[in-house]
Amino acid sequence: MVSVILHGCTGHMGQVVTDIIASDPEIRIVAGIDAVDLKNRDYPVYTDITACSEPADAIIDFSSAKAVDALLSYGAERNIPIVLCTTGLSDVQLKNVKEASEQVAILRSANMSLGVNLLLKLLKEAAPTLCPNGYDPEIVEMHHNRKIDAPSGTAIALADSINEAMDGRYTYTYGRSERREKRPAYEIGISSVRGGTIVGEHDVIFAGQDEVIEFRHTAYSRAIFAKGAVQAAKFLAGKGPGLYDMADVIG
Numbered sequence: 001m002v003s004v005i006l007h008g009c010t011g012h013m014g015q016v017v018t019d020i021i022a023s024d025p026e027i028r029i030v031a032g033i034d035a036v037d038l039k040n041r042d043y044p045v046y047t048d049i050t051a052c053s054e055p056a057d058a059i060i061d062f063s064s065a066k067a068v069d070a071l072l073s074y075g076a077e078r079n080i081p082i083v084l085c086t087t088g089l090s091d092v093q094l095k096n097v098k099e100a101s102e103q104v105a106i107l108r109s110a111n112m113s114l115g116v117n118l119l120l121k122l123l124k125e126a127a128p129t130l131c132p133n134g135y136d137p138e139i140v141e142m143h144h145n146r147k148i149d150a151p152s153g154t155a156i157a158l159a160d161s162i163n164e165a166m167d168g169r170y171t172y173t174y175g176r177s178e179r180r181e182k183r184p185a186y187e188i189g190i191s192s193v194r195g196g197t198i199v200g201e202h203d204v205i206f207a208g209q210d211e212v213i214e215f216r217h218t219a220y221s222r223a224i225f226a227k228g229a230v231q232a233a234k235f236l237a238g239k240g241p242g243l244y245d246m247a248d249v250i251g
Helices: 014-021 065-078 090-099 114-131 152-164 223-236 246-250
Strands: 001-008 026-031 058-061 081-082 104-107 138-145 172-173 187-194 198-208 209-218 242-244
Touching: 001 014, 001 223, 014 026, 014 114, 014 223, 026 209, 026 223, 058 065, 065 081, 065 090, 081 209, 104 223, 104 246, 114 138, 114 152, 114 198, 114 209, 114 246, 138 152, 138 223, 152 187, 152 198, 223 246
Parallel strands: 001 026, 001 058, 058 081, 081 104, 104 242, 138 187, 172 187
Antiparallel strands: 138 198, 198 209
């Protein structure tokens, strides 16, 4: 059985992960970490990560960017692989993630769902055909009104898939309201919508001459992300240092 520490255990995603693991005989939570202890878990919860000493095979993280630095240090020092699901990391933090992966296994993904990771693969195949033929790529993402970062990490990952396939020639823009000029040829516009209880929706648009091709992923429940994180933790347990992603999990 795989033993995990749940980092961000009292948040919305932490609660979903807790419920999913409770019905999975192959994995268990041995401890939780969060700034607030709700006192209603079947496992101990620590408000200070350094106070947690339970042995574990992996850490599942659904916390906040400000908590990631301490998490990386903790995982590296104790040699516990990390499934890093928190988005909105700074460039400095992303560099820290890469450096920490030289000491411990880290799986980082902007989105843990199987569908989104398949979409990333499809975009890499579609972009080299569409973009050189005059199709302008644009991305629109929608999330609930509690989401802090914008654009979403998934939207950036989708743009990166297109850009990687096109040898990095595109730049990203997150708003055109202060510009009065035509759309540059090598630009990907990323727009964010926040409202209500939208779990997550991402539209990738290739707008060409007289036709539009769209790729869409809609999440109806946070359970898809939690299930992916649980599968990732099972995959990462026992792995050596390195930086992994969901493509490694789904093969």
